[in-house]
Amino acid sequence: MSSSAYTPPPDGSSWDAIAPAAGGFNAEKLEAAIAWAEASESPWPRSLYYPDGRYVGNVEWNESGPWSEIAGIVRPRGGPAGMILKGGRIVAEWGDTRRADVTFSVAKSYLSMLAGIAIGDGLIGSVDDRVGATVKTGHFDGPHNGLITWRHLLTQSSEWDGVLWEKSDQVDHFRQVGGAENNKRKGELRQRQTPGTYYEYNDVRVNVLAFALLQRFGRPLPDVLRERIMDPIGASKDWEWHGYSTSWTEVAGKRVQSVSGGSHWGGGLFIPTRDHARVGLLVASNGRWGSRQLLPEGWMAQSLEPSATNDGYGFLWWLNRGGRNYPSAPADSWFALGAGTNLIWVAPSQDLVAVVRWIDKAKADGFFKRLMAAAA
Known part of the structure; x- marks a missing residue:
């Protein structure tokens, strides 16, 4: 991004x-892109439950059996929404961007930022330290x-073996x-497999x-996120981050809920589009x-290095x-992705978010x- 980018x-x-023209966009073509987004709404039911009572995640991921029980908060979703920023300024905005809506696995990228803060604070020596140390x-x-090292956890190559919060x-x-997907x-x-040798997208891990x-x-991680990231960037007070009814644990003598890295079984990060932006x-x-x-200097560069087991993942x-992932997007772009589909997309060569x-x-x-x- 431009070093002179505006900070809201x-x-x-x-x-x-x-105006679109001031951001280098063709206004008519930009309107067509937004119209496409608004007309291409996710087929998921807004209640996040199908008429037969099945949760969308269980259907999406072909999940049934002993670990499919929904254990966290589920709230109806909103409609299509989005923002386009050029140099930090709003070029376009659609839908209800102030609604705190569930965002599924975009929460994983928030965990990545918190890991960077933990390293910067000296709570973790290195991403290559063994977690058990x-x-x-x-x-x-x-x-x-x-x-298992922190790098393995951050690249989804940990192969962690066990049960957490009643999910194997x-x-x-x-x-x-x-x-x-199949x-x-x-x-x-x-x-x-041996930790660090095999990539698998695994929400338990x-x-x-x-x-x-x-x-x-x-x-609690939401407290850390609020203090170190969300308040400093001027985010709203409307976001929430939840775990499961089963994920309460004791830390430093206090009962604390461990949050989830998505909404696979409910819970997760509920957040306005403007805060994502x-x-x-x-x-x-x-x-x-x-x-x-x-975030620690250099953390994002390290976070965006292709991992050894999946060169499309940092x-x-x-x-x-x-x-x-998206053939029409620039090859140097990158994103946080959540089911549904929810995206935070960054294109550095275009100075776009x-x-x-x-x-x-x-x-x-x-x-x-x-x-x-529209940007051409």
């Missing part, structure tokens, strides 16, 4: 907006789990996310990361907000290398195609 004032004040709860003991890691064995075998038991970070901070600006600026460096951020919510995943690339045509 705190929520409640006026966020600068510019400082998290003494028994979850990272033994010949297998004892090998087996629930997401053979799970596929992104590209041509989840017919999801939940079938497979042999765990991400929840283990959230639990481990809770142990290192010694206080602020976070997008923060990470696009390498963790800097105005004169303050909120530290819980998706990379668009080679246009592998976009938040797109509740677009049909089959139509998302069509939005980027139209957006980039």
